[in-house]
Amino acid sequence: MVKQNSRAVIFQERMNSGLEKLEQFAGEFPEVKEVWFATDFSMKDKKSLSTRIKENGVEKIIVAGRSPGELKSFVSASLADAGKNPEDLTLVSVNGTILSDGDLLSVFKAKILCAVKDVHFELASDSPGNEVNKKTLVIGAGIAGIQASLEIANAGIDVTLIEKTGTIGGHMAMFDKTFPTLDCAACILTPKMVEVGQHQNIELLTYSEVLDVSGEAGDYTVKVFKKTRRVDLATCIGCGDCTEKCPVNVPSEFDAGTTMRKAIYIPFPQAVPNKYILDGDNCTYVQKGKCGVCAKVCPVECIYLDDKDETIEIKVGNIVVATGFKTFDAEKVERFGYGKYPNVLTSLEFERLLNAAGPTGGSIVFRSKDKKGNGIFEANSDSPERIALIHCVGSRDENYNTHCSRVCCMYSLKMAHLVKEKLPDADVSEYYIDMRSFGKGYEEFYERIKKEGIDIIRGRTAKVEEKNGNLVLRSEDIEGMKLIEKEVDMVVLSVGLEPGEDSQKLAKSLNILTDDIGWFAELNSTNQTVNTVRGGIFVAGVCQGPKDIPDSVAQGSAAAARVIQSVINSKVKKGLSDLSYNDIETKVNELISTEE
Amino acid sequence: MEFEPKIVSFLCNWCSYTGADLAGTSRMKYASNIRVVRVMCSGRVDPTFVLKSFREGADGVLICGCHPGDCHYHEGNYKCLRRYHFLKKYMAQMGLNPDRLKLAWISASEGKEFAQLADEMAETIKSLGPCKVKEEMEIFD
The missing domain is CATH 3.40.50 (Rossmann fold)
Incomplete structure (x- = not known):
């Protein structure tokens, strides 16, 4: 006593x-x-x-x-x-x-x-723990969600994988190469995507969102909002006649707005499922009741223009949350002139430009305008000769986000390397605050890039402005103890990562916690890295905090291990908040x- | 009738097959002479596969693998490269034009490159004319 x-x-x-x-x-x-x-x-x-x-x-x-x-x-x-x-x-x-x-x-x-x-x-x-329903829900089909789903499904457990957009793959599908090995991202991801699409234990719900979660650990009831694709997945043969005839042009999300897509489209050629989606928000028929040409030309009559969204309920025992991130909106940093000068690009746009399957087939060109004034890239345009990459845009800055996004230094170095590979005579310069090459093989990669004739300058960039038709970049050079004013042709802003738009809403419906920034909070950062305060709900990937691809994959597997553990024991431990x-x-x- | 060559192509599962798949799903047009055989790795391509293809009537053989450094089995594509040089020499000794064999690196995002490669290969083989190995070997059968 x-x-x-x-x-x-x-x-x-x-x-x-x-x-x-x-x-x-x-x-x-x-x-x-x-x-x-x-x-x-x-x-x-x-x-x-x-x-x-x-x-x-x-x-x-x-x-x-x-x-x-x-x-x-x-x-x-x-x-x-x-x-x-x-x-x-x-x-x-x-x-x-x-x-x-x-x-x-x-x-x-x-x-x-x-x-x-x-x-x-x-x-x-x-x-003692609750009885567990063996079926598992994975929310978000980026690389972390795909990895978790495959691990769980390969253990013989049924998985329902929910994805908000029309295809699985997430951000990784948009990337050209991965650092530091310079592997082609698609070579790693697309076989995994196909495996998910064909796996007998995985039920794929694309174009769907989680509305509400009720119940307790081991027995959750999840309300899923299934947006209608207006195209029947089973009968669509993917012939593409509808896309050809569609009169609507909107910026493509997959190409980060560097190309245009139609209102009925496939997000990208290797999408899973590789079937068309009719985007109701941009379709003239859905919005104004006129057009409907796609349904007329469809040879198998698989387009149902008046189809309605539906809400379904599924029962699961465990939930893995892997909803990823959104990139920082570069327009917020007015001094860099993104949105004002056509050749100031975000890193995601530049990534698409570098990609062999991107808008220009991999050649780096100036941004031009199409008939309607949208900025697009055309393969036969001129190539820039002087390219500057600015680090930490929207990260480590008290005005925007104070956190470090962890990936920007490395992907900027990778981009600098790829520019040198494609345009050997280009003058490439990087402006950084601190070089954070922290992972396995990253420092070696940095040392290698340093030898490739790239100007790597330590110092914050003050401003990008246009003078006499040229972009002029003003920065400090801390190591050289001077101020720089340099003419460049193209500026790439290495934007940071932020919690996804719906993450707060999702946290509320799952009743899990987020930290001050908005990332989902893990229970304990050293030994319960994927657990949350609720039993049977796990987090994986960037939605828990910025991380690179290897770490996202590792965390996806870790979350899967927790799920498999509970299914094998037939018991799921209650969470703290239960x-x-x-x-x-x-x-x-x-x-x-x-x-x- | 114009000569339409048969080109057997061995594509590695991870990069090149996906690249060829991308060419297809992106609706690119390329020479229909390419007959695809999927292998797990370009390192799986035994030299006898190539010789057997010619023996069975192929006019050309194309091998595609991941770019150097990208191999999912670390060094399968290097092994393939070694065999390729050996095969080229061997083919010349056997009286087969070494140009009928080609090795190329195609990544999963290089659908366009694959389409171009297929067209070029078909052109090369068309200019070389039919391969007579099969007919000549029939004497021994």
């Missing part, structure tokens, strides 16, 4: 965002004498805390906060200084933003309860009484 009035709880700082109640809660235990705040102590002076410990006769200290480990050495030293056992302290991690009332508050309360009563939280919160405070309290009392 713990002695009364023998403990102190130190909060790292004043609690906010719905967690204020914790402060009062902690003080109400008979065992707790004092509630302090770390901000009241001077971290450099252990005396400030040790005198308080002595005065109040505190035997043990509980540290609670976002990262309580930061206080560990200070508190421990103070305890020793006060003549107490320096190991008598417990750390309680209280982090995460509350999405709906009470879901995590009770968990944090339970953690403090356990700390105060000297019971391990893991012991008190260990539940636990109730009262259950834990009963368990704690039980544990204490058995101890005595």
Whole structure:
């Protein structure tokens, strides 16, 4: 039995965002004498805390906060200084933003309860687990979702894979080469996509979105909004007569707007499923009731123009969330003139331009305008001779995003290499803040690129403007201690990664947490990297935080391992937010009484 | 009637077959003389495959693999390259024009390159005329 009035709880700082109640809660235990705040102590002076410990006769200290480990050495030293056992302290991690009332508050309360009563939280919160429905849902069919689906399906478990767009593949399908090996991205991805399309254990729902999730770990009911393709997948033969006749032209999402597509289209030639989609938002028939020429020319009559969207319900045991990211909107950084000058490109547009299956078949050319004034690329245009790549656009910048997007340095180096390969005489320059070549083989790749005659300059770019028909780039050169003003033909902005548009909505319906930026929060960044606060819901890929392709694949496999684990055990562990405070309290009392 | 050569082409599963597939799904037109045999890797192409193709009446043989460094089995395409040079020499010794055999690197995004390659190959073989190996070997049968 713990002695009364023998403990102190130190909060790292004043609690906010719905967690204020914790402060009062902690003080109400008979065992707790004092509630302090770390901000009241001077971290450099252990005396400030040790005198308080002595005065109040505190035997043990509980540290609670976002990262309580930061206080560990200070508190421990103070305890020793006060003549107490320096190991008598417990750390309680209280982090995460509350999405709906009470879901995590009770968990944090339970953690403090356990700390105060000297019971391990893991012991008190260990539940027998729920029965698990073997069927698994994977949300998002980018490389992480594809990897997770294949791993799970290859273990003999049924998978439903949901994808928002008309084809699986995600962002990786748009890339030309992967770094640092310079493998062709399509060579790795397309065989996997075909495998998903043909796998007997995978049910593919493209052009669909998750609306709502209810139920508990092991038995979730998911409402799926199936947008109509208006083309019957089973009968469409992919002949392409409809596309030829369609009068509507809109920028192609797959080509990042560098080419135009029709309202009835296949996202890209290697799409899975390789069948047409009628894009209702841009179709004149759907919007205004006129046209309908595609249905007239279709030789197999597989186009149903008046088809309606539907909502279906599926029951699953586990859910893997792999919804990916969106790239930073470069127009927000006005000083670089994206959207104003035609030859200032985002990296995604440049990626398509470099791609052998891209708008120009892989030749780097100036952007020109089509009849309607849309910026497009034509294979027979002139090639630029001076290309500048600007790093960290929309990343590591307090005005936009403070986080590092992790991939931009490497893909910029890769692009510089590919430019040199295609245009050996081109003058290629890169402007970076810090070169983050952190992965396996990345630093070696950087060293290799440095030897290829590319001007790699350290310094932030101030401005890109047009003077006498030329783009002029102004930057600093920190290592050369000077300012640069340079004429260039083309500027590529290495845009960063941001959470997807619907990620907040999805987090709400799944009832999982997001961090301050909007990435889905993992339970624990060191040993529960794919778990969330809800049992049976796992995260993989960039939706959890920026990462490159190898890491996304690894995380996809990791999430799959958790799913397979629960199916083999026929049990899925409850998540933190599924636990109730009262259950834990009963368990704690039980544990204490058995101890005595 | 114009001579329409038969060209047996061995395409690796990962890069070249997908590249040829891209040419098809992108609706590119290329010479219909190409007969595709899918192999898991260009390193799988045994020299006897090539010789057997000629023996059975092929007029040309095309081998396509991943670009150097891209091989999914690390070095299959290098092994293929070694055999290719050996085969070329051997073919010359056997009285077969080495130009009837061609090795090329095609990645999965190079549908257009594959279409061009197929057209060029068909042109080359057309200019060389029919390969008579099959008829001449019939004496031994």
